[in-house]
Amino acid sequence: MTKQNKTLEYFQPYVAVVPSNIAFLKYWGKSDEALQWPANDSLSMTLSDLHTKTKAQVSEIPEHQVRLNDQEVFREDKVGQKIFKHLDYLAEQLQTREKLIIESSNSFPTGCGIASSASGLGALTLAAVAAWTASPSLEVLASKGFSMDRLIQWARIGSGSACRSLYGGVVHWHRGSCEKEQTVNQAFDESHWPLMDSVVLFSDAEKSVGSTEAHRSAWTSPLFAPRLASLNSRRDAMLQAIEDKNMKFLGPLIEQETLEMHGVIMSATPSVHYFGAETGKFLAWLRERRTALDLDVYFTLDAGPNVHLIYENHLHERVMQLLQETVDSSRILSDHMGAGPVLTVEEV
Amino acid sequence: MTKQNKTLEYFQPYVAVVPSNIAFLKYWGKSDEALQWPANDSLSMTLSDLHTKTKAQVSEIPEHQVRLNDQEVFREDKVGQKIFKHLDYLAEQLQTREKLIIESSNSFPTGCGIASSASGLGALTLAAVAAWTASPSLEVLASKGFSMDRLIQWARIGSGSACRSLYGGVVHWHRGSCEKEQTVNQAFDESHWPLMDSVVLFSDAEKSVGSTEAHRSAWTSPLFAPRLASLNSRRDAMLQAIEDKNMKFLGPLIEQETLEMHGVIMSATPSVHYFGAETGKFLAWLRERRTALDLDVYFTLDAGPNVHLIYENHLHERVMQLLQETVDSSRILSDHMGAGPVLTVEEV
Numbered sequence: 001m002t003k004q005n006k007t008l009e010y011f012q013p014y015v016a017v018v019p020s021n022i023a024f025l026k027y028w029g030k031s032d033e034a035l036q037w038p039a040n041d042s043l044s045m046t047l048s049d050l051h052t053k054t055k056a057q058v059s060e061i062p063e064h065q066v067r068l069n070d071q072e073v074f075r076e077d078k079v080g081q082k083i084f085k086h087l088d089y090l091a092e093q094l095q096t097r098e099k100l101i102i103e104s105s106n107s108f109p110t111g112c113g114i115a116s117s118a119s120g121l122g123a124l125t126l127a128a129v130a131a132w133t134a135s136p137s138l139e140v141l142a143s144k145g146f147s148m149d150r151l152i153q154w155a156r157i158g159s160g161s162a163c164r165s166l167y168g169g170v171v172h173w174h175r176g177s178c179e180k181e182q183t184v185n186q187a188f189d190e191s192h193w194p195l196m197d198s199v200v201l202f203s204d205a206e207k208s209v210g211s212t213e214a215h216r217s218a219w220t221s222p223l224f225a226p227r228l229a230s231l232n233s234r235r236d237a238m239l240q241a242i243e244d245k246n247m248k249f250l251g252p253l254i255e256q257e258t259l260e261m262h263g264v265i266m267s268a269t270p271s272v273h274y275f276g277a278e279t280g281k282f283l284a285w286l287r288e289r290r291t292a293l294d295l296d297v298y299f300t301l302d303a304g305p306n307v308h309l310i311y312e313n314h315l316h317e318r319v320m321q322l323l324q325e326t327v328d329s330s331r332i333l334s335d336h337m338g339a340g341p342v343l344t345v346e347e348v
Numbered sequence: 349m350t351k352q353n354k355t356l357e358y359f360q361p362y363v364a365v366v367p368s369n370i371a372f373l374k375y376w377g378k379s380d381e382a383l384q385w386p387a388n389d390s391l392s393m394t395l396s397d398l399h400t401k402t403k404a405q406v407s408e409i410p411e412h413q414v415r416l417n418d419q420e421v422f423r424e425d426k427v428g429q430k431i432f433k434h435l436d437y438l439a440e441q442l443q444t445r446e447k448l449i450i451e452s453s454n455s456f457p458t459g460c461g462i463a464s465s466a467s468g469l470g471a472l473t474l475a476a477v478a479a480w481t482a483s484p485s486l487e488v489l490a491s492k493g494f495s496m497d498r499l500i501q502w503a504r505i506g507s508g509s510a511c512r513s514l515y516g517g518v519v520h521w522h523r524g525s526c527e528k529e530q531t532v533n534q535a536f537d538e539s540h541w542p543l544m545d546s547v548v549l550f551s552d553a554e555k556s557v558g559s560t561e562a563h564r565s566a567w568t569s570p571l572f573a574p575r576l577a578s579l580n581s582r583r584d585a586m587l588q589a590i591e592d593k594n595m596k597f598l599g600p601l602i603e604q605e606t607l608e609m610h611g612v613i614m615s616a617t618p619s620v621h622y623f624g625a626e627t628g629k630f631l632a633w634l635r636e637r638r639t640a641l642d643l644d645v646y647f648t649l650d651a652g653p654n655v656h657l658i659y660e661n662h663l664h665e666r667v668m669q670l671l672q673e674t675v676d677s678s679r680i681l682s683d684h685m686g687a688g689p690v691l692t693v694e695e696v
Binding site: 221222223224225226227228229230233252255256259260262263264266267271273275276277279280281283284285287288291 | 573600604621633635
């Protein structure tokens with residue numbers, strides 16, 4: 001982009017809203033860290049209300065200005081490193097030296113233990129590319145050659161799970177056997193099977209090791225190789241269960257998957273315990289209560305202590321009633337399957 | 349028993365042969381250590397050739413004489429402690445002060461990594477009670493009031509898993525909800541579904557923590573409570589799969605069960621790794637090869653690095669051919685589902 005074609009449009013703020021996602025089949029462990037090659041396929045449900053909103057605006061300043069949840073972050077900060085590194089990567093892809101003013105905020109309380117890297121890096125990718133290319137919508141981006149496929153590959157360089165947040169509904173990230181095959185697609189759209197995810201927040205005091213480091217250690221667990229060898233059949237079973245809208249089949253698969261992932265994490269070197277006895281007790285309580293009530297609500301956990309409860313929309317009231325037995329309502333964040341990212345432009 | 353009724357019979361050697369067993373649904377963790385109360389039901393297959401043969405003979409000596417695999421063991425020895433403690437317990441139940449000469453040997457090489465406590469304590473229980481009561485068969489024992497139910501309760505005090513070796517076929521140890529309900533029964537006899545267990549021996553160099561101590565730590569794993577809450581449905585599914593003789597259904601259940609148990613063990617405090625990368629790699633290899641060959645062979649591991657391969661008898665030759673690809677035949681011990689213990693008397 002030369003100085004000459006810079007119109008007012010170019011300096012407008014471009015706004016991306018990208019939801020978080022919760023994986024049923026987890027992304028854990030990489031085959032190649034430099035190439036960001038996941039060790040296995042993953043499957044997730046894109047959320048709606050739990051999202052990151054990121055505004056990016058080209059400006060004639062010497063360095064990017066980044067504000068995250070109303071706090072300025074710098075290149076040297078721990079959280080800033082990841083953001084600036086990704087901005088550098090995107091700028092290199094677009095061969096631009098223009099700097100951006102970035103404002104990003106999460107719809108969920110900061111530090112509440114919800115992983116924000118999927119929505120955060122997804123929104124950063126969309127907003128930055130939109131600003132640098134003066135593209136006010138996903139359609140315009142595509143017409144300029146920035147197809148969703150391309151944006152997804154860029155987003156996953158920032159954070160693997162971010163690539164799954166760029167579609168709505170149920171999303172399948174294929175590991176593939178060659179680079180061309182490492183693709184992401186929507187397996188089912190958000191209207192296929194309305195599901196909810198209610199997050200029960202537990203203390204994250206035990207999270208002593210960051211997920212990047214823990215990811216790296218996956219191969220040191222003796223459980224990791226046998227786990228990988230079984231994941232393709234679990235993936236196929238999950239896809240079938242979602243196609244059939246069969247929660248009694250899907251539920252046990254997602255619980256088995258999450259306990260196995262945590263088994264790998266805890267048995268790796270270093271051994272990491274993302275959840276402790278309080279969460280463990282809650283999971284046992286849930287299994288017992290749902291059997292007693294014949295209520296199809298199932299759990300999954302990411303690399304943290306919070307429990308995501310997955311169930312069909314029409315059960316929401318009953319699930320909330322059940323949770324009242326043991327959890328304070330201030331510790332629950334409810335969300336549902338959503339339609340994916342939105343890109344707009346803010347008129348100035 | 350008074351001096352007067354002591355006939356020659358009383359001083360004969362009574363011989364019990366008790367096979368080992370391999371659990372499909374594992375006994376791991378106790379609700380109460382003093383009462384030897386298992387945290388969950390377990391299900392196992394009784395083996396045949398892998399057994400312990402124990403001879404017990406009343407003798408007018410001041411202390412029991414115990415020989416194990418041709419080595420004398422004493423009350424103070426690590427392995428002797430468990431044996432003498434159990435002899436003291438049995439003597440108390442029978443209110444006898446008579447001493448025994450015990451000779452015990454395993455049909456499998458000592459120190460090869462096969463757990464011998466199930467067959468060992470089972471055979472010790474049967475042989476000692478037979479000698480003290482001059483009972484040359486299980487029928488005579490029962491006629492004297494020492495029913496299998498009673499012997500089983502005594503054997504499980506010596507070693508939990510020993511109680512499952514006192515029946516042949518597929519055996520179900522019920523946790524129960526009161527003491528009367530902590531029973532053991534034969535779920536299917538050995539003719540119902542002829543299965544094999546071929547053990548692949550790996551180095552046990554990593555076994556740094558004994559299984560008694562590791563058992564004790566089960567509750568410290570955050571995975572233990574959610575595991576327990578799901579075991580009854582897994583037990584029911586396994587019993588159904590065995591009734592249906594459906595290996596494609598049973599196999600994944602037993603693999604899931606063993607990886608979950610090891611996940612608990614590895615995530616407990618202290619963290620124990622009973623198997624390492626070599627075994628893990630073998631398990632992944634097995635899963636991949638059996639898919640490629642469509643060969644129904646499944647793995648399970650006890651608290652050690654050795655892999656038990658479970659399959660239907662008619663597949664034995666194909667399984668051995670498969671193993672030749674990666675394992676030296678000297679590291680394989682093959683056995684099949686057996687009929688349970690045998691009690692005889694050796695004429696002197």
